[in-house]
Amino acid sequence: MSLIAGNTFLEAVRQRLFLFLVVVAAALVGGAQFFQSFDFGPDLGAASLKFLLDFGQGALVFFGSALTITATAQLFFSEIENRTALTLLAKPVWRAEFVLGKFLGVWAVVGVFCTLLTGLLVGLLWLRTGALLAANPGTFLHGGRILLGEVVIVCVLQWLKFGVLAMMTLLIASFSNTNLFSVVMGFFVLVICHLQHIAHHSYAKLTSLPLRLLVETFARLFPDFQLFNLAEQLGKPSGLDATLALRAGAYAFVYIVVFGLLAVFSFRRREI
Amino acid sequence: MSHDAATAPSAAIELRGVTKDFPVGLRGLKLRAVDNLTLDVPAGQVFGLLGPNGSGKSTTIKIILGLLEPTIGECRVVGVPSAQVESRRNVGYLPEAPYFYRYLSGAELVRFYARVCGVPRARLDTRVREVLDWVGLTGAAARRVGTYSKGMLQRVGLAQALVHDPRLVILDEPTAGVDPAGSADISQMILRLKSEGRTVLITSHLLAQIEDVCDRIAILDRGKLILEGAVAELVGRRDRQALIVESLPPAELDELRAWLAARGRALESIEQPRARLDEIFLREVARAEQEARP
Numbered sequence: 001m002s003l004i005a006g007n008t009f010l011e012a013v014r015q016r017l018f019l020f021l022v023v024v025a026a027a028l029v030g031g032a033q034f035f036q037s038f039d040f041g042p043d044l045g046a047a048s049l050k051f052l053l054d055f056g057q058g059a060l061v062f063f064g065s066a067l068t069i070t071a072t073a074q075l076f077f078s079e080i081e082n083r084t085a086l087t088l089l090a091k092p093v094w095r096a097e098f099v100l101g102k103f104l105g106v107w108a109v110v111g112v113f114c115t116l117l118t119g120l121l122v123g124l125l126w127l128r129t130g131a132l133l134a135a136n137p138g139t140f141l142h143g144g145r146i147l148l149g150e151v152v153i154v155c156v157l158q159w160l161k162f163g164v165l166a167m168m169t170l171l172i173a174s175f176s177n178t179n180l181f182s183v184v185m186g187f188f189v190l191v192i193c194h195l196q197h198i199a200h201h202s203y204a205k206l207t208s209l210p211l212r213l214l215v216e217t218f219a220r221l222f223p224d225f226q227l228f229n230l231a232e233q234l235g236k237p238s239g240l241d242a243t244l245a246l247r248a249g250a251y252a253f254v255y256i257v258v259f260g261l262l263a264v265f266s267f268r269r270r271e272i
Numbered sequence: 273m274s275h276d277a278a279t280a281p282s283a284a285i286e287l288r289g290v291t292k293d294f295p296v297g298l299r300g301l302k303l304r305a306v307d308n309l310t311l312d313v314p315a316g317q318v319f320g321l322l323g324p325n326g327s328g329k330s331t332t333i334k335i336i337l338g339l340l341e342p343t344i345g346e347c348r349v350v351g352v353p354s355a356q357v358e359s360r361r362n363v364g365y366l367p368e369a370p371y372f373y374r375y376l377s378g379a380e381l382v383r384f385y386a387r388v389c390g391v392p393r394a395r396l397d398t399r400v401r402e403v404l405d406w407v408g409l410t411g412a413a414a415r416r417v418g419t420y421s422k423g424m425l426q427r428v429g430l431a432q433a434l435v436h437d438p439r440l441v442i443l444d445e446p447t448a449g450v451d452p453a454g455s456a457d458i459s460q461m462i463l464r465l466k467s468e469g470r471t472v473l474i475t476s477h478l479l480a481q482i483e484d485v486c487d488r489i490a491i492l493d494r495g496k497l498i499l500e501g502a503v504a505e506l507v508g509r510r511d512r513q514a515l516i517v518e519s520l521p522p523a524e525l526d527e528l529r530a531w532l533a534a535r536g537r538a539l540e541s542i543e544q545p546r547a548r549l550d551e552i553f554l555r556e557v558a559r560a561e562q563e564a565r566p
Binding site for chain 2 (some may be wrong): 003082084087094272
């Protein structure tokens with residue numbers, strides 16, 4: 001499995017799409033520090049840090065999602081369409097090893113992407129904080145300082161979310177016939193998962209208990225991706241809620257395992 | 273690279289009543305790709321699986337490799353049910369028109385498959401070198417697979433199939449798209465595999481090659497076995513003999529006819545033996561290469 005994951009990783013980093021997304025996302029995050037002519041209001045220090053954080057998080061979420069879905073579908077179908085899967089599965093390799101190897105390879109690629117962007121974001125926040133404190137040592141007397149360790153945790157949660165998204169895309173790819181279908185469905189699922197938060201409120205308003213149970217059961221099939229967005233808590237006096245972060249991590253783990261089992265089951269009898 | 277025949281089962285592959293149906297559409301219709309196939313591939317022999325396109329050869333190979341489960345029936349590879357991953361430890365497979373990871377070098381590719389097959393790390397480098405040397409790719413081992421010719425792809429494909437020292441080697445159209453010289457090399461390699469005690473299952477549309485290298489053949493048509501037997505028995509005619517002599521003048525030919533007629537025999541045909549085109553091709557290419565050498 002580790003060999004398949006390693007090979008998948010190697011294939012991904014040699015593709016131009018990965019490099020392109022890394023460069024564009026890094027340029028976007030790096031470019032955020034030049035938007036200093038904006039009017040951030042009276043609480044200039046905290047607001048400018050928050051702006052940097054939001055910009056960086058936005059780039060991470062947007063490009064990370066695109067990379068996760070396209071890389072998962074592409075790296076899976078390149079094996080099927082080029083028939084390298086035929087040679088590989090004719091070796092003493094379990095199909096589960098193939099599926100999980102692909103997942104781990106993609107997740108590692110996304111991990112490198114997240115690490116690069118997080119490193120860049122943390123570096124920018126550190127520089128900006130230093131510059132603000134040098135200009136005015138009392139900048140953060142009333143709060144608003146962003147702890148860099150918490151930024152890393154928030155980015156790790158995004159990486160966990162991408163793990164869930166990769167496994168869901170892999171599940172779709174395990175039964176679909178084309179790369180395009182998997183990519184389109186992957187983005188469709190991404191939108192559903194991001195809208196789950198709103199949908200949960202609507203389900204709660206349903207008066208009919210059987211209908212509510214039915215809809216909620218259906219809703220549980222799709223994870224709620226808003227649970228991973230804890231960046232709003234950064235810079236506030238209470239700081240990051242560690243319990244919520246841990247719960248989000250466990251939530252991701254459960255969904256990865258469940259979707260992983262479904263993907264393995266679905267791929268078990270697929271004709272190669 | 274030889275195997276102990278005493279520990280190997282008499283049949284490297286056993287197919288018992290294997291039927292494979294594929295669902296077609298949503299109405300529950302089924303396409304029967306393999307129909308009640310019972311076949312033994314004896315250990316240590318070269319076995320040709322023949323048939324027109326769509327006859328079920330590829331499906332049969334996929335069942336042997338455990339890539340497909342038979343709808344009905346049983347398949348064993350070196351005594352192990354083919355559905356078990358363990359059965360593939362004894363099998364090396366070269367797919368038709370192989371495509372490998374283009375970004376790896378030949379040595380890296382073979383090394384990757386060696387590790388997938390569980391070749392011990394201590395033996396990895398030696399084994400990769402051995403097998404690349406065996407297929408004649410030592411000089412190109414450091415080159416990326418993406419730059420290989422078709423013949424070289426077949427060679428590296430054979431190397432990855434042999435790297436874990438399997439008892440059974442399955443070659444699906446190994447000479448498809450390969451020039452006659454490459455095709456002749458592959459035939460030689462197949463005979464070397466046999467001399468090392470391995471079983472080789474080969475599919476090919478080049479029937480002359482099959483006839484040259486195979487001990488036994490089976491012909492499939494629409495999923496059914498229509499003929500199976502030893503090549504020598506199938507192609508030889510026991511009631512006829514061919515005598516090749518230097519050209520006889522007409523008078524001596526008439527004497528021969530008379531001599532045969534006196535014994536109640538007849539001279540059925542007189543033909544001039546023909547050289548095979550592939551033999552001429554190989555001879556002329558070898559001569560041209562020799563002349564081109566400084």
